Amino acid sequence: MKPGKSLYLFVLPGLLIYLVFFVYPTLQGLVLSFSRWDGVSEKTWIGLDNYRRMLTGDDIFGKAFTNNLKFMLSVVVFQTFLSLTLAILLFKNTRANIFFRSLYFFPTILSSVAVAFIWGFMYNPNVGVINNVLGKAGLNVLAHNWLGDPKIAIYSIAFAQIWAHTGQMIVVFVAGLQAIPHDLYEAAHLDGAGRWQAFRNVTWPLVAPAATIVAAYTTIQSFKAFDLIFALTGGGPVYSTEILSTYIYHTAFQGSEFGYAAAQSMGFMVIIAVITFGQFKLLRGNRVY
Amino acid sequence: MNDGTKRARGARTGSVGRTFVLVLFGLLVLLPVLVVVLATFKPMNELFVNPLGWPKTFTLDNYKEMIMEQSIGKYFMNSVIVTVSTIFSILFFSTMLAYAIYRFGGWRGLTLYGLFAAGMMVPPQVNMIPIYELVSDMKLTNTRIGLIAVSIAVFMPVAVFILSGFLKSLPKEMIEAASMDGCGEWQAYFRIVLPLSMSSISASAIFLSVMVWNDLLFPLLFINSNDKKTLPLALLQFQGEFMTNFPMIFAGVILASAPIVLAYLFLQRYFVEGAIAGSVKG
Numbered sequence: 001m002k003p004g005k006s007l008y009l010f011v012l013p014g015l016l017i018y019l020v021f022f023v024y025p026t027l028q029g030l031v032l033s034f035s036r037w038d039g040v041s042e043k044t045w046i047g048l049d050n051y052r053r054m055l056t057g058d059d060i061f062g063k064a065f066t067n068n069l070k071f072m073l074s075v076v077v078f079q080t081f082l083s084l085t086l087a088i089l090l091f092k093n094t095r096a097n098i099f100f101r102s103l104y105f106f107p108t109i110l111s112s113v114a115v116a117f118i119w120g121f122m123y124n125p126n127v128g129v130i131n132n133v134l135g136k137a138g139l140n141v142l143a144h145n146w147l148g149d150p151k152i153a154i155y156s157i158a159f160a161q162i163w164a165h166t167g168q169m170i171v172v173f174v175a176g177l178q179a180i181p182h183d184l185y186e187a188a189h190l191d192g193a194g195r196w197q198a199f200r201n202v203t204w205p206l207v208a209p210a211a212t213i214v215a216a217y218t219t220i221q222s223f224k225a226f227d228l229i230f231a232l233t234g235g236g237p238v239y240s241t242e243i244l245s246t247y248i249y250h251t252a253f254q255g256s257e258f259g260y261a262a263a264q265s266m267g268f269m270v271i272i273a274v275i276t277f278g279q280f281k282l283l284r285g286n287r288v289y
Numbered sequence: 290m291n292d293g294t295k296r297a298r299g300a301r302t303g304s305v306g307r308t309f310v311l312v313l314f315g316l317l318v319l320l321p322v323l324v325v326v327l328a329t330f331k332p333m334n335e336l337f338v339n340p341l342g343w344p345k346t347f348t349l350d351n352y353k354e355m356i357m358e359q360s361i362g363k364y365f366m367n368s369v370i371v372t373v374s375t376i377f378s379i380l381f382f383s384t385m386l387a388y389a390i391y392r393f394g395g396w397r398g399l400t401l402y403g404l405f406a407a408g409m410m411v412p413p414q415v416n417m418i419p420i421y422e423l424v425s426d427m428k429l430t431n432t433r434i435g436l437i438a439v440s441i442a443v444f445m446p447v448a449v450f451i452l453s454g455f456l457k458s459l460p461k462e463m464i465e466a467a468s469m470d471g472c473g474e475w476q477a478y479f480r481i482v483l484p485l486s487m488s489s490i491s492a493s494a495i496f497l498s499v500m501v502w503n504d505l506l507f508p509l510l511f512i513n514s515n516d517k518k519t520l521p522l523a524l525l526q527f528q529g530e531f532m533t534n535f536p537m538i539f540a541g542v543i544l545a546s547a548p549i550v551l552a553y554l555f556l557q558r559y560f561v562e563g564a565i566a567g568s569v570k571g
Contacts, residue, residue, distance in 0.1 A: 003392045007389045014382030014385060021420065021443075025422070089307055107318060111521050118325050168564045171565055223412055224414060227505040248414065252417075
């Protein structure tokens with residue numbers, strides 16, 4: 001059956017709304033990035049000024065980028081490692097395993113605002129749960145102002161992010177592990193392979209594609225952590241948890257510099273493209289098929 | 290000691306270690322939630338002396354205050370309206386799009402698919418500024434319709450991605466057979482493809498409902514009047530107003546999360562399927 005002409009009607013409504021409200025603004029952002037605009041009055045074309053400022057005269061942009069990298073690296077490394085380990089322990093469909101998987105998945109359904117409030121309370125320096133528990137255990141020396149200390153605040157938020165999203169990555173890995181044919185393990189076992197060797201030679205090569213996807217997805221997700229950071233610290237103290245997305249928001253809606261914020265968005269987009277591309281290159285090396 | 294007992298002992302210590310790790314991580318997941326749930330039943334002054342334990346004076350005042358005084362029901366309804374309209378529109382558009390991508394195939398199918406797949410790689414924060422510009426040019430700021438239209442456009446790529454991935458797994462012959470019976474595209478779509486895709490549609494619906502219900506960014510950008518705020522935005526406002534009145538704010542968090550948590554208890558399969566499909570397949 002040849003595709004009928006009526007198929008264009010299938011495409012039209014969805015494509016239209018997507019083009020108007022997503023594709024067009026994405027391109028329009030480029031134009032805006034060459035302008036000065038306060039959100040109310042007329043736009044003025046200022047050429048490359050915004051980009052020049054972003055690359056040479058804006059320390060906070062660099063700081064936000066560094067924070068983004070710190071956040072991304074801690075989340076991607078720990079979350080991928082943790083979810084793969086737990087998925088290996090849980091990939092068989094026994095009753096207990098299914099229970100643990102649903103328990104671990106639970107935080108992923110909460111809103112980032114809810115997660116932010118929960119961890120804001122855990123980390124609270126006065127009534128907070130963590131310092132309270134440390135105090136009861138006689139470990140007062142370990143108590144910190146978890147979100148107030150600029151040196152550790154971004155990692156405290158990264159921990160909340162890992163808490164909230166590990167369960168989702170576990171189920172992705174479980175699906176990948178369940179797709180590995182059981183014969184391969186039996187063959188490895190007959191050849192006298194130990195657990196580690198079986199992992200190294202059977203599991204890892206076959207689960208690597210899933211790991212690539214998980215790492216890429218987690219990277220993008222960590223860059224999207226706007227809601228969590230906005231609700232937890234708003235970027236403070238002294239920009240120590242400001243990431244690119246919150247900084248763009250602040251530039252536009254607090255500084256009323258929409259043109260400059262659009263230029264920052266372009267920089268943000270390039271950074272994400274480079275990181276995603278690099279990651280795929282890097283992890284592709286592990287693929288066997 | 291022979292090899293058999295050695296292996297059995299190895300397996301036993303292995304399984305003790307395994308259980309330990311699993312329970313430990315389970316507690317890490319559960320305890321923060323439990324502490325917060327317990328806090329909602331304590332008066333504020335008790336929370337400061339007893340942040341961890343069982344409530345000594347059990348009270349429902351925090352919930353009462355949220356429902357009666359802070360009219361959380363209003364925000365709840367706003368979230369329902371925005372989420373339901375967004376999800377139904379997305380399902381309507383994306384099932385048709387996925388069907389067309391599947392039927393077109395070739396360069397047209399690929400172009401369409403690529404256009405939407407690319408949208409998944411662009412975080413919404415990247416184009417929030419120009420989207421805000423567009424919505425304010427159209428005089429749609431602080432309207433539900435503006436928020437819904439943007440949410441449809443932003444979240445639709447995920448549904449197109451999931452549904453196209455599913456349709457690819459269908460045998461072409463099924464549609465061919467339909468054409469023998471003289472079915473047009475509409476009939477093939479309604480009678481064959483839609484019914485077959487139900488589980489994939491449900492998974493997308495659940496996955497996206499969670500995203501839209503929980504979204505803070507777009508309501509934050511567009512909505513400023515109190516009678517149109519959605520739950521995440523309202524919670525943020527409560528936090529600004531009540532600062533350290535944790536029990537009350539947490540009661541709000543519980544009420545705002547309740548529908549998703551209830552849905553999770555009954556429709557877990559679709560949550561997990563959606564999460565896997567949304568991040569892997571396609």
